[in-house]
Amino acid sequence: MPVSRLTGIPPTIFSTMSALAVRTGAINLGQGFPDTDGPEGLIAAAQQAMADGANQYAPGIGIPPLRAAIARHQQRHYGIELDPDREVCVTTGCTEAVAAALLGLVEPGDEVVVLEPYYDSYVAMLQVAGAVRRPVRLRAPDFRLDPEELRAAVTPRTRFVLLNTPHNPTGTVLTDDELTAVADVAVEHDLTVITDEVYEHLVFDGRRHTPISTLPGMAERTLTLSSVGKSYSVTGWKIGWATGPAHLVAAVLDAKQWLSFCSGTPFQHAVAHALDHLDGWPAELAASLQTRRDLLCAGLEGIGLDPRVPEGTYFTLTDVGHLGWRDGLEFCEALPERAGVVAIPAQGFHENSEAPAVRHLVRWAFCKEPDVIEDGLRRLGGAILEK
Numbered sequence: 013m014p015v016s017r018l019t020g021i022p023p024t025i026f027s028t029m030s031a032l033a034v035r036t037g038a039i040n041l042g043q044g045f046p047d048t049d050g051p052e053g054l055i056a057a058a059q060q061a062m063a064d065g066a067n068q069y070a071p072g073i074g075i076p077p078l079r080a081a082i083a084r085h086q087q088r089h090y091g092i093e094l095d096p097d098r099e100v101c102v103t104t105g106c107t108e109a110v111a112a113a114l115l116g117l118v119e120p121g122d123e124v125v126v127l128e129p130y131y132d133s134y135v136a137m138l139q140v141a142g143a144v145r146r147p148v149r150l151r152a153p154d155f156r157l158d159p160e161e162l163r164a165a166v167t168p169r170t171r172f173v174l175l176n177t178p179h180n181p182t183g184t185v186l187t188d189d190e191l192t193a194v195a196d197v198a199v200e201h202d203l204t205v206i207t208d209e210v211y212e213h214l215v216f217d218g219r220r221h222t223p224i225s226t227l228p229g230m231a232e233r234t235l236t237l238s239s240v241g242k243s244y245s246v247t248g249w250k251i252g253w254a255t256g257p258a259h260l261v262a263a264v265l266d267a268k269q270w271l272s273f274c275s276g277t278p279f280q281h282a283v284a285h286a287l288d289h290l291d292g293w294p295a296e297l298a299a300s301l302q303t304r305r306d307l308l309c310a311g312l313e314g315i316g317l318d319p320r321v322p323e324g325t326y327f328t329l330t331d332v333g334h335l336g337w338r339d340g341l342e343f344c345e346a347l348p349e350r351a352g353v354v355a356i357p358a359q360g361f362h363e364n365s366e367a368p369a370v371r372h373l374v375r376w377a378f379c380k381e382p383d384v385i386e387d388g389l390r391r392l393g394g395a396i397l398e399k
């Protein structure tokens with residue numbers, strides 16, 4: 013039996029569904045990992061770092077060249093100025109950055125406004141931190157942020173907003189107007205914003221990602237989290253970072269030192285190399301993902317699944333209610349046998365998974381090779397999807 017802090021948190025849906033894919037030999041359009049690796053130069057840099065002896069503990073805050081490269085990245089892309097010694101902390105993926113931020117900053121009973129659907133680690137870590145979740149729903153069919161709903165979620169006990177843009181699983185990229193609405197509320201109520209921007213480079217159709225920390229009044233109250241995994245197709249490396257004002261970054265480091273203490277040393281050297289020397293690679297990845305998004309969305313539409321065309325990320329959502337399923341989980345559990353394909357029920361990303369608006373949503377990943385997507389679509393097209 014797990015301790016009460018962890019009870020009621022289901023096992024991460026990604027492990028469950030990926031295990032199902034392996035067990036049944038199904039095509040995995042569920043978990044968001046690419047089936048081709050990141051750039052050769054990045055991988056060679058990690059191998060070189062190991063050969064050069066970068067194999068022992070790194071400083072907890074991260075090796076200096078990586079912190080400097082992260083600061084340069086934020087400057088180059090967004091005009092954000094950071095002191096790499098006080099305003100940057102390297103973490104073991106964005107997952108640890110989220111955990112360390114919540115454990116290091118949130119007092120039991122603090123209310124945290126969070127966009128729903130949410131990435132599942134948020135729920136677990138908010139619960140462990142003793143936080144009170146205040147969800148603000150991004151609603152089908154267009155999954156936009158409603159500023160009125162955001163305002164209504166804030167009470168005198170609210171201290172944080174936990175943001176995610178580009179947003180998993182909806183694929184929404186918050187517009188400057190939506191970000192301004194969040195910033196206005198944060199400034200008015202003196203809230204700290206913790207923002208997960210792991211898909212910062214994976215935006216489509218000429219869009220640009222705007223970090224909320226660049227809005228007026230926000231730099232001093234925003235902790236920005238990101239990671240190399242999605243931008244450079246190395247999701248197994250688990251090198252992430254937290255950037256922002258020194259007092260927020262220090263809280264992350266305080267918690268992080270008791271979690272992993274430090275993050276993989278040779279990978280840190282390689283990521284520093286990539287941020288400085290392979291800066292154009294994520295944009296190429298985004299262009300190729302956009303093509304694969306279009307392939308998957310057109311195919312899903314062709315079989316009557318009417319996907320939402322996402323603005324960023326790896327994912328699209330479809331509603332399967334019209335096919336007669338009680339919920340998305342039931343559909344996803346039947347799918348490997350019926351079609352040899354695995355997808356992810358979006359219920360796992362919601363507080364009230366029985367709510368009619370979310371019950372029937374299913375998430376599909378297009379960060380796969382075109383022939384894998386085509387094979388998945390062929391299988392879906394040949395299967396009976398009605399209950």
Ligand SMILES: *Cc1c(COP(=O)(O)O)cnc(C)c1O
Nearest residue numbers: 105106107131180210239241252
């Ligand atoms: C993948 C993902 C993460 C985890 O990032 P890692 O660097 O692999 O730990 C965090 N947040 C969101 C929204 C993600 O999709």
